[in-house]
Amino acid sequence: MFEMIIFQNVSKYYGGTPALKNISLRIEPGKVNILLGPNGSGKTTLMKLILGIIKPDAGKISVYGYDPVQDPIPIRRITGYVPEDDTLYHSLRVKEYLEFVARTYGLKPGVAERNIERVIDAFMLRDKIHEFTGSLSHGYRRRVLLAAAFIHDPQIYLLDEPFIGVDPRIARALKTVLKNKAKNGYLVLLSTHVLEIAEALADNIILLYKGRIISTGSLREVLEKARTEGLEEAFLSLTMSRLQVEEIVKALMG
Numbered sequence: 001m002f003e004m005i006i007f008q009n010v011s012k013y014y015g016g017t018p019a020l021k022n023i024s025l026r027i028e029p030g031k032v033n034i035l036l037g038p039n040g041s042g043k044t045t046l047m048k049l050i051l052g053i054i055k056p057d058a059g060k061i062s063v064y065g066y067d068p069v070q071d072p073i074p075i076r077r078i079t080g081y082v083p084e085d086d087t088l089y090h091s092l093r094v095k096e097y098l099e100f101v102a103r104t105y106g107l108k109p110g111v112a113e114r115n116i117e118r119v120i121d122a123f124m125l126r127d128k129i130h131e132f133t134g135s136l137s138h139g140y141r142r143r144v145l146l147a148a149a150f151i152h153d154p155q156i157y158l159l160d161e162p163f164i165g166v167d168p169r170i171a172r173a174l175k176t177v178l179k180n181k182a183k184n185g186y187l188v189l190l191s192t193h194v195l196e197i198a199e200a201l202a203d204n205i206i207l208l209y210k211g212r213i214i215s216t217g218s219l220r221e222v223l224e225k226a227r228t229e230g231l232e233e234a235f236l237s238l239t240m241s242r243l244q245v246e247e248i249v250k251a252l253m254g
């Protein structure tokens with residue numbers, strides 16, 4: 001019962017503008033959960049609330065029994081988080097950064113060294129370990145952030161747009177790893193606005209639009225609700241975005 005993430009009537013405002021409106025939601029381990037929604041729909045906000053990086057204006061959140069407002073530290077210990085934005089310390093070299101992350105998770109030196117070596121190989125960072133993270137290309141920086149999320153064998157994987165900017169080898173491996181992690185009882189929550197990724201990976205889709213949940217369930221359940229065949233059509237139908245697409249096409253075609 002405790003081993004899940006629960007949102008009860010959660011709202012979050014920036015200034016007077018709502019980013020999330022009255023969200024109630026259960027996110028369970030054992031599934032690949034995908035937070036799907038267009039730009040600005042509240043995906044990153046929802047992830048930051050789970051970690052206690054920001055606080056809700058209303059409602060309650062429980063993460064494996066912990067309240068992220070009162071108790072963010074134990075949540076961060078059991079979570080591997082890949083933020084959407086580049087949060088690396090650019091003055092650290094790649095290996096120094098990974099060592100720093102391992103220390104913040106409280107890993108013993110022997111375990112830390114072993115795990116760092118493992119993620120360096122997994123994310124093909126061997127020839128970059130002495131480079132400053134600030135001098136890396138965008139894709140390599142994403143790889144370092146991904147590597148950092150896998151250092152401490154977390155119970156929860158919280159990945160904000162993890163596939164953006166990484167090459168197809170890493171993307172393919174990551175998809176397999178996330179599916180297997182979910183099968184083995186870990187909690188996987190990743191955000192994307194790429195429908196193909198949701199289609200290929202999701203056991204559970206949480207469709208967000210303008211700060212509200214407009215559909216949840218398996219791919220089949222979401223398609224049934226929208227009465228459509230493919231996720232792209234379901235997305236356009238549930239978010240009532242068909243007209244917007246026509247307008248974009250008209251504007252670009254002149």
Ligand SMILES: Nc1ncnc2c1ncn2[C@@H]1O[C@H](COP(=O)(O)OP(=O)(O)OP(=O)(O)O)[C@@H](O)[C@H]1O
Pocket residue numbers: 014015018019037038039040041042043044045046084193
């Ligand atoms: N720090 C902030 N200050 C003011 N408004 C913010 C802030 N962070 C987010 N917002 C607003 O909250 C809403 C939700 O943003 P959020 O980043 O959660 O969306 P998202 O679904 O992750 O978008 P994207 O796919 O573009 O990354 C947006 O309208 C955004 O402009």
